[in-house]
Each structure stands twice: as C-alpha cells, then as structure tokens.
Amino acid sequence: MFKATGGERVMEIFNNILLLLISVTMLFPFLYIFSVSFSSVSDVLNSDFLLWPKEWVTDAYTYILGSDQFIRSLWVTVYITVVGTFVNLVFTSTMAYSLTRNIIGQRLILFLVLFTILFSAGMIPTYIIVKETGLLNSLWALIIPVAISPFNLIIMTQFFKGIPEELTEAAIIDGANDIQIFSKVILPLSKPALAAFGLFYAVGHWNSYFSGVLYLNDPAKWPIQVILRQIVIVNEPNAALGGHAAMVEALPPPETVQMAAILLATLPILIVYPFLQKHFAKGVMLGSVKG
Numbered sequence: 425m426f427k428a429t430g431g432e433r434v435m436e437i438f439n440n441i442l443l444l445l446i447s448v449t450m451l452f453p454f455l456y457i458f459s460v461s462f463s464s465v466s467d468v469l470n471s472d473f474l475l476w477p478k479e480w481v482t483d484a485y486t487y488i489l490g491s492d493q494f495i496r497s498l499w500v501t502v503y504i505t506v507v508g509t510f511v512n513l514v515f516t517s518t519m520a521y522s523l524t525r526n527i528i529g530q531r532l533i534l535f536l537v538l539f540t541i542l543f544s545a546g547m548i549p550t551y552i553i554v555k556e557t558g559l560l561n562s563l564w565a566l567i568i569p570v571a572i573s574p575f576n577l578i579i580m581t582q583f584f585k586g587i588p589e590e591l592t593e594a595a596i597i598d599g600a601n602d603i604q605i606f607s608k609v610i611l612p613l614s615k616p617a618l619a620a621f622g623l624f625y626a627v628g629h630w631n632s633y634f635s636g637v638l639y640l641n642d643p644a645k646w647p648i649q650v651i652l653r654q655i656v657i658v659n660e661p662n663a664a665l666g667g668h669a670a671m672v673e674a675l676p677p678p679e680t681v682q683m684a685a686i687l688l689a690t691l692p693i694l695i696v697y698p699f700l701q702k703h704f705a706k707g708v709m710l711g712s713v714k715g
Contacts, residue, residue, distance in 0.1 A: 459474040464479045485684050488681065500646065516621065517618065520583075554639055561641050561645070566632060
C-alpha cells in the first residue's frame with residue numbers, strides 16, 4: 425500500500441487550499457450576480473456590496489421573461505448551438521477520419537489545415553466571403569464559416585489514429601466499406617471525444633456574439649449574447665428588450681436587469697455541462713496522449 429511522505433502530505437494540503445481559493449474566486453461573481461438580480465431597488469441603491477438579497481424581489485426576471493425579444497433571442501441561440509454543434513461534429517469527424525486513411529494529397533491537406541491555425545483569413549475577407557455566398561443576415565452565417573475548427577480537427581485525427589488498426593482491418597475483411605467502418609466501428613469508440621469536442625463547440629456557439637453583430641442586421645435574428653451586450657455594455661435594457669410604454673413604467677433598476685439577463689443567458693450552458701463532464705477529461709486526454 426502506498427504511504428505518502430510528509431512532503432507529499434504538505435503538498436496535498438497546499439493544493440487543496442489553492443484549489444479552494446480558486447473555486448471561491450470563480451464562484452464569487454456568480455453569487456454577486458445572483459444576489460443583485462434578486463435584490464430590491466433600495467438594497468441595490470443603498471448597498472455597495474451584496475452577497476445575499478435582504479429582500480427577495482423577482483421584478484427583473486418578470487420584466488425580462490415578459491419580453492418577446494429576449495425569449496426569441498434565447499431560442500435563436502439554442503437553435504444555433506444545437507444545429508451548429510451537430511454540423512461541427514459531422515464535418516470535423518468525417519474529415520478527421522478521412523485524414524487517417526491513405527488518400528491522395530493527405531500531406532498537402534494537413535499543411536493547409538495547419539496553415540489556417542497560424543494565419544487566419546481575417547475579418548474583412550471572411551465578411552466578403554459570407555456576403556458573396558448569400559449568407560449575410562442568415563443564421564447559417566454563424567454556423568458554416570466555423571464548421572471546422574482546425575485545432576479540434578488535428579486532435580480528433582490523432583484520436584482516430586489511436587484506435588487499433590486491427591478493428592478496421594477486420595471490418596474490411598467482413599466486407600465493410602469506409603462509410604460502414606466509420607459509422608459502425610469508429611464512431612461508437614469515439615463517444616468520449618465527440619462529447620468533449622461537442623462541449624467545446626456548443627460553448628463556442630453559445631458565447632458567440634461578434635459574428636451576430638457582424639453578419640445579422642435583423643434584430644429578430646440576434647442571439648442572446650448580442651441582446652446581452654445591448655443590456656450590459658450599451659446599457660439600454662428597455663431598447664434591447666423591445667420595451668413598450670407599460671414596460672418603461674415598470675422598468676426595474678438597470679443593475680438588476682443586467683444581472684438577471686447575465687444569469688439567464690449563462691444558466692442553460694451551465695446545466696448542460698455536468699452531463700458531459702464525465703466524458704470531457706477522458707476524451708481530450710486520450711487524444712492528447714496518443715498524439
């Protein structure tokens with residue numbers, strides 16, 4: 425049985441204290457946002473620092489959830505995240521599998537993929553491509569240009585190369601073609617990697633706002649992050665939420681509206697994370713070690 429030395433115990437205690445401090449640092453902003461979003465007007469105006477609501481008030485949430493613009497933008501973000509992540513996984517996994525096979529020009533394709541990691545096209549050329557392909561003011565402008573992440577593609581390629589070649593050879597002997605090998609052999613063995621990269625892509629789509637500002641002119645198509653920017657940074661909650669006269673009269677303090685909007689925009693992706701967390705570390709580490 426392994427017995428820890430005195431130095432190892434001190435190191436373990438130090439690591440636990442350090443991780444506890446980091447955890448508190450990470451949780452503190454969420455606690456502050458939560459407290460302010462449920463606080464009353466007087467508490468917000470009279471307190472410089474709030475860690476727990478003195479009086480529970482839900483006016484900010486009632487105001488935000490009563491806005492058609494906010495609910496619509498939330499559904500737009502869910503659509504972009506679900507469809508975009510599916511497109512990402514399909515394109516990334518199929519191209520990664522192709523790069524593990526002996527195809528003509530494999531080295532050239534890999535070189536071009538690596539080239540895009542070092543030198544991206546930039547904002548203006550990308551905007552021109554989106555415009556000329558007719559994607560401007562379409563939700564697909566937020567999905568197609570980022571269909572494949574070169575970095576994730578390289579990692580997934582290395583993960584596929586780590587799968588024993590004997591399994592592929594046995595499938596070929598049984599008469600399977602490449603599509604059958606990919607769908608019935610490779611993909612079932614790659615669930616941890618797919619879950620990990622799916623989480624990467626989903627978080628990227630959920631948090632993406634600059635593409636929405638750049639490519640979408642119609643406010644009805646704005647994702648939640650663009651609405652959040654209008655509420656928090658531009659400080660125009662009523663205009664961003666499409667408020668009418670009745671809403672203006674019942675407008676809660678801007679601080680509580682901002683914090684409630686941040687919490688509502690963050691909560692869905694936080695709920696998804698625990699369901700994929702068990703695959704997260706395993707999938708990424710497998711790809712990294714065998715690469």
